[in-house]
Amino acid sequence: MAVPKIDRKDQVLRAAERLFSQRGFHAASVRDIAHALQIKGGSLYAHIESKDDLLWEIVSVAADRFFAAISPIVKADLVPVERLKRAILAHVGVITGNLEAAAVYSNEWRNLSDRRRTQFAARRDEYEGIFRGLLGDCIREGTFAAVDEKFATLLILSSMNWIYQWYRADGPMTPEEIARKLTEMIFNGLRR
Amino acid sequence: MAVPKIDRKDQVLRAAERLFSQRGFHAASVRDIAHALQIKGGSLYAHIESKDDLLWEIVSVAADRFFAAISPIVKADLVPVERLKRAILAHVGVITGNLEAAAVYSNEWRNLSDRRRTQFAARRDEYEGIFRGLLGDCIREGTFAAVDEKFATLLILSSMNWIYQWYRADGPMTPEEIARKLTEMIFNGLRR
Amino acid sequence: MAVPKIDRKDQVLRAAERLFSQRGFHAASVRDIAHALQIKGGSLYAHIESKDDLLWEIVSVAADRFFAAISPIVKADLVPVERLKRAILAHVGVITGNLEAAAVYSNEWRNLSDRRRTQFAARRDEYEGIFRGLLGDCIREGTFAAVDEKFATLLILSSMNWIYQWYRADGPMTPEEIARKLTEMIFNGLRR
Amino acid sequence: MAVPKIDRKDQVLRAAERLFSQRGFHAASVRDIAHALQIKGGSLYAHIESKDDLLWEIVSVAADRFFAAISPIVKADLVPVERLKRAILAHVGVITGNLEAAAVYSNEWRNLSDRRRTQFAARRDEYEGIFRGLLGDCIREGTFAAVDEKFATLLILSSMNWIYQWYRADGPMTPEEIARKLTEMIFNGLRR
DNA sequence: CATGAATGAGACTTCATTCAT
DNA sequence: GATGAATGAAGTCTCATTCAT
Numbered sequence: 001m002a003v004p005k006i007d008r009k010d011q012v013l014r015a016a017e018r019l020f021s022q023r024g025f026h027a028a029s030v031r032d033i034a035h036a037l038q039i040k041g042g043s044l045y046a047h048i049e050s051k052d053d054l055l056w057e058i059v060s061v062a063a064d065r066f067f068a069a070i071s072p073i074v075k076a077d078l079v080p081v082e083r084l085k086r087a088i089l090a091h092v093g094v095i096t097g098n099l100e101a102a103a104v105y106s107n108e109w110r111n112l113s114d115r116r117r118t119q120f121a122a123r124r125d126e127y128e129g130i131f132r133g134l135l136g137d138c139i140r141e142g143t144f145a146a147v148d149e150k151f152a153t154l155l156i157l158s159s160m161n162w163i164y165q166w167y168r169a170d171g172p173m174t175p176e177e178i179a180r181k182l183t184e185m186i187f188n189g190l191r192r
Numbered sequence: 193m194a195v196p197k198i199d200r201k202d203q204v205l206r207a208a209e210r211l212f213s214q215r216g217f218h219a220a221s222v223r224d225i226a227h228a229l230q231i232k233g234g235s236l237y238a239h240i241e242s243k244d245d246l247l248w249e250i251v252s253v254a255a256d257r258f259f260a261a262i263s264p265i266v267k268a269d270l271v272p273v274e275r276l277k278r279a280i281l282a283h284v285g286v287i288t289g290n291l292e293a294a295a296v297y298s299n300e301w302r303n304l305s306d307r308r309r310t311q312f313a314a315r316r317d318e319y320e321g322i323f324r325g326l327l328g329d330c331i332r333e334g335t336f337a338a339v340d341e342k343f344a345t346l347l348i349l350s351s352m353n354w355i356y357q358w359y360r361a362d363g364p365m366t367p368e369e370i371a372r373k374l375t376e377m378i379f380n381g382l383r384r
Numbered sequence: 385m386a387v388p389k390i391d392r393k394d395q396v397l398r399a400a401e402r403l404f405s406q407r408g409f410h411a412a413s414v415r416d417i418a419h420a421l422q423i424k425g426g427s428l429y430a431h432i433e434s435k436d437d438l439l440w441e442i443v444s445v446a447a448d449r450f451f452a453a454i455s456p457i458v459k460a461d462l463v464p465v466e467r468l469k470r471a472i473l474a475h476v477g478v479i480t481g482n483l484e485a486a487a488v489y490s491n492e493w494r495n496l497s498d499r500r501r502t503q504f505a506a507r508r509d510e511y512e513g514i515f516r517g518l519l520g521d522c523i524r525e526g527t528f529a530a531v532d533e534k535f536a537t538l539l540i541l542s543s544m545n546w547i548y549q550w551y552r553a554d555g556p557m558t559p560e561e562i563a564r565k566l567t568e569m570i571f572n573g574l575r576r
Numbered sequence: 577m578a579v580p581k582i583d584r585k586d587q588v589l590r591a592a593e594r595l596f597s598q599r600g601f602h603a604a605s606v607r608d609i610a611h612a613l614q615i616k617g618g619s620l621y622a623h624i625e626s627k628d629d630l631l632w633e634i635v636s637v638a639a640d641r642f643f644a645a646i647s648p649i650v651k652a653d654l655v656p657v658e659r660l661k662r663a664i665l666a667h668v669g670v671i672t673g674n675l676e677a678a679a680v681y682s683n684e685w686r687n688l689s690d691r692r693r694t695q696f697a698a699r700r701d702e703y704e705g706i707f708r709g710l711l712g713d714c715i716r717e718g719t720f721a722a723v724d725e726k727f728a729t730l731l732i733l734s735s736m737n738w739i740y741q742w743y744r745a746d747g748p749m750t751p752e753e754i755a756r757k758l759t760e761m762i763f764n765g766l767r768r
Numbered sequence: 769c770a771t772g773a774a775t776g777a778g779a780c781t782t783c784a785t786t787c788a789t
Numbered sequence: 790g791a792t793g794a795a796t797g798a799a800g801t802c803t804c805a806t807t808c809a810t
Contacts, residue, residue: 008773024302026218030801043774045802107299110216138382145384151373152382154358155351162350181343189381190330190344192337200790222784234786235791243784392794408686410602414780426781427795435780491683494600522766529768535757536766538742539735546734565727573765574711574720574728584769606805618807619770627805771810779803786796 011037012047013061014100016054021103021164025055025111055108056116062105063123065094074130080137081144081187087134088156089179095163096175103164131157156186203229204239205253206292208246213295213356217247217303247300248308254297255315257286266322272329273336273379279326280348281371287355288367295356320345348378395421396431397445398484400438405487405548409439409495439492440500446489447507449478458514464521465528465571471518472544473563479547480559487548515541540570587613588623589637590676592630597679597740601631601687631684632692638681639699641670650706656713657720657763663710664732665755671739672751679740704729732762 015036019028030051031041048054069090073083095102109120132153138144159182167178207228211220222243223233240246261282265275287294301312324345330336351374359370399420403412414435415425432438453474457467479486493504516537522528543566551562591612595604606627607617624630645666649659671678685696708729714720735758743754 024216024218026216026800027303029799031799039773040775041800042776042802042804046773051801111219135382143384144382145380147377147382148373152377154354155374155377158351158354159347162346162353165350166346181340182347185339185344185347185378185381187381187383188337189377189379189383190327190336190339191379191381192335221782223782231790232792233784234793237785238790408600408602410600410779411687413778415778423794424796425779426783426797429781430794495603519766527768528766531761531766532757536761538738539758539761542735542738543731546730546737549734550730565724566731569723569728569731569762569765571765571767573761573763573767574714574723575763575765576719576721605803607803615769616771617805618772621806622769771808773808775805775807777804780801782800783798784796787792787794789792 008037009047012044012054013058017058017098017100017104020055020058020108021100025104025108052113052116055104055112058101058104059109059112059120060123062094062098062101063120063127065098065101066091066105066127067123069094070127070130074134079143080134080141084131084134084138085183087131088160088183089176091160092163092179092182093175095160096167096169096178099164099167099169102161106161106164128153128157159186200229201239204236204246205250209250209290209292209296212247212250212300213292217296217300244305244308247296247304250293250296251301251304251312252315254286254290254293255312255319257290257293258283258297258319259315261286262319262322266326271335272326272333276323276326276330277375279323280352280375281368283352284355284371284374285367287352288359288361288370291356291359291361294353298353298356320349323349351378392421393431396428396438397442401442401482401484401488404439404442404492405484409488409492436497436500439488439496442485442488443493443496443504444507446478446482446485447504447511449482449485450475450489450511451507453478454511454514458518463527464518464525468515468518468522469567471515472540472567473560475544476547476563476566477559479544480551480553480562483548483551483553486545490545490548512537512541543570584613585623588620588630589634593634593674593676593680596631596634596684597676601680601684628689628692631680631688634677634680635685635688635696636699638670638674638677639696639703641674641677642667642681642703643699645670646703646706650710655719656710656717660707660710660714661759663707664736664759665752667736668739668755668758669751671736672743672745672754675740675743675745678737682737682740704733707733735762 012033015033016028019032019036022028023032029041030044033054034041034044037044048057070087073086073090076083076086078086109117109124112120132149135144135153135156136149139146139149163178167173173181204225207225208220211224211228214220215224221233222236225246226233226236229236262279265278265282268275268278270278301309301316304312324341327336327345327348328341331338331341355370359365365373396417399417400412403416403420406412407416413425414428417438418425418428421428432441454471457470457474460467460470462470493501493508496504516533519528519537519540520533523530523533547562551557557565588609591609592604595608595612598604599608605617606620609630610617610620613620646663649662649666652659652662654662685693685700688696708725711720711729711732712725715722715725739754743749749757
């Protein structure tokens with residue numbers, strides 16, 4: 001009846017990312033998501049297992065992207081501070097390239113089922129641990145002051161994860177600029 | 193006799209803050225909140241108008257607290273950088289002193305009714321504007337480098353608003369220490 | 385609003401027994417049951433946990449009745465054949481006194497959740513075991529011929545459990561007559 | 577080449593018999609049946625008209641089998657008690673030879689559409705009437721005592737229709753043995 | 769024949785809310 | 790104040806069925 005739709009599953013994921021990020025998991029109904037694809041609520045279930053699965057898929061694909069972006073950098077043969085710089089750029093790149101998924105990743109994991117929430121938390125901690133390691137290297141190497149590692153890591157990550165709140169692809173700043181400014185501010189501080 | 197009769201309405205607000213912050217607005221039902229007070233769902237309506245009102249009350253009281261904490265500082269006769277420092281301390285104080293309300297303030301405003309969401313957004317922008325003003329003063333005065341004002345403001349606010357994710361009243365850091373470390377890092381950067 | 389309804393839960397159980405027995409578990413919807421009480425579907429949930437629970441309650445109360453009716457007889461100090469006779473009378477009494485519940489007990493246990501179905505089967509086997517014991521006593525005592533015990537037990541139970549298909553309280557036979565005729569036929573056979 | 581091409585329609589019927597008998601009509605979905613044939617739900621409709629038709633077909637083929645098995649016996653020139661014996665053997669033969677269909681016949685007719693249910697009930701009553709006639713002959717001839725005809729008929733039929741609950745083709749008893757034991761018990765009773 | 773995608777109806781269930789008691 | 794019972798709306802999901810490919 002309809003035109004042959006390519007990769008319907010992807011469309012579903014993207015619509016869900018958009019609605020979950022805009023309204024939140026519970027405020028975005030299955031019907032809303034289906035409506036975005038111009039089909040009826042029940043029809044979604046030809047493509048997904050459950051709403052919970054949908055959230056899980058978004059959130060774990062997002063996690064995969066973050067890990068994939070950072071992994072090569074961690075092993076790179078560079079001075080620590082350069083590795084951290086590039087990791088920040090990579091992370092910002094994933095966020096700006098997948099704004100809605102990143103927002104869901106940051107805000108909606110609470111709505112996962114118990115088992116998955118635990119699983120998610122573990123991966124998130126692992127990711128945080130990688131950043132902390134990069135930062136720790138900078139400190140041990142002497143480039144950075146002996147700040148509280150955990151605290152500083154959260155400063156970096158939280159400032160990046162807030163980006164989705166105001167970044168627009170058609171806005172004035174490129175992801176590179178954002179990353180550069182962020183790095184500059186966090187590394188050197190605001191003081192002249 | 194005079195058993196210290198704690199205001200029931202306050203109990204309701206506190207229970208709602210807790211549940212909204214833990215599970216999110218939609219995942220915390222009116223019955224859940226009532227259950228926390230050991231009464232039945234319907235009985236809550238002797239104390240509140242509606243669930244939406246409850247959220248609004250939490251969120252606007254939280255906003256009031258932030259404004260109240262900062263207002264005297266803005267007008268204080270101090271060098272700009274000192275004003276900013278104290279504003280940060282005040283803001284951190286409100287967060288750590290009202291962890292759950294602060295979490296609701298940060299995360300659940302999306303679930304307000306349309307009209308109230310607009311109203312909320314305006315206040316939030318106003319608050320952000322105050323911080324931006326404090327920061328701008330530091331730049332104009334020459335203490336701070338000529339960074340992107342909006343960007344730097346968001347860096348400060350976002351790093352503070354993330355605190356509720358890990359701060360615990362019985363943890364190792366006092367609010368003052370948190371504020372001090374945060375200020376130190378943001379003002380001077382991580383670099384040695 | 386409505387007149388104070390006494391024991392609403394009982395009314396729910398009775399309506400469910402009726403509808404489950406008439407149409408089967410799946411063909412009788414929650415709305416149908418609610419409609420029988422002149423309330424809306426969702427309102428049932430003030431009285432039950434779930435449709436599955438409702439079935440379970442009916443089925444286990446029915447099982448309880450059967451056990452309660454038979455237990456004193458098993459321990460009675462009577463000749464075996466008399467015990468069996470009275471057990472049959474008791475069982476027929478439970479069926480005719482709770483026609484619809486008995487029908488649900490016999491036919492709808494398949495629709496229980498896995499865990500409960502297992503639990504149910506165990507009790508059912510236990511009950512069958514009791515009858516088998518009574519019958520075995522009659523054989524060992526010499527009153528009955530050395531028939532296949534399991535087979536004969538099923539003959540007795542199945543002929544009784546079929547009663548709900550045709551018995552009507554306002555019909556021509558009392559439960560006692562039914563039990564007497566049944567006993568007569570099974571004990572002495574059809575042959576002159 | 578001529579691979580023995582088993583009729584697809586038969587496979588559908590057999591899968592449906594199995595699933596309807598195991599789970600009940602409503603709990604066995606069209607998709608379940610299709611899955612048993614390793615095709616998708618919609619594809620079943622190349623072979624059936626509707627789920628209701630499927631049930632009807634199973635149930636009426638089963639009825640046909642019962643009638644076909646008994647018809648020649650009713651007209652046979654034998655003493656009444658012998659005719660009854662053979663009818664029982666024939667009926668047991670149909671059940672044990674078509675266990676699942678027999679179970680569906682006994683339990684799922686309630687789920688037929690209204691019109692068909694009525695039609696089915698008429699045939700069922702007719703069949704019961706035949707058995708009742710056979711039994712009546714035995715009474716009139718003087719072989720059997722003057723028992724309640726309807727009651728005795730139901731005793732015989734119900735004990736047979738319960739067989740599917742425990743009979744297994746690979747079990748210890750042949751259909752002939754089952755029929756013989758059943759006849760023995762019902763004709764002569766349990767008493768020594 | 770089989771499939772994937774869709775549909776409309778309806779299933780069970782939860783929820784915020786109301787109100788007589 | 791609190792409760793039990795009810796409601797209407799909505800939510801997620803399943804199902805029998807259809808049809809273009």
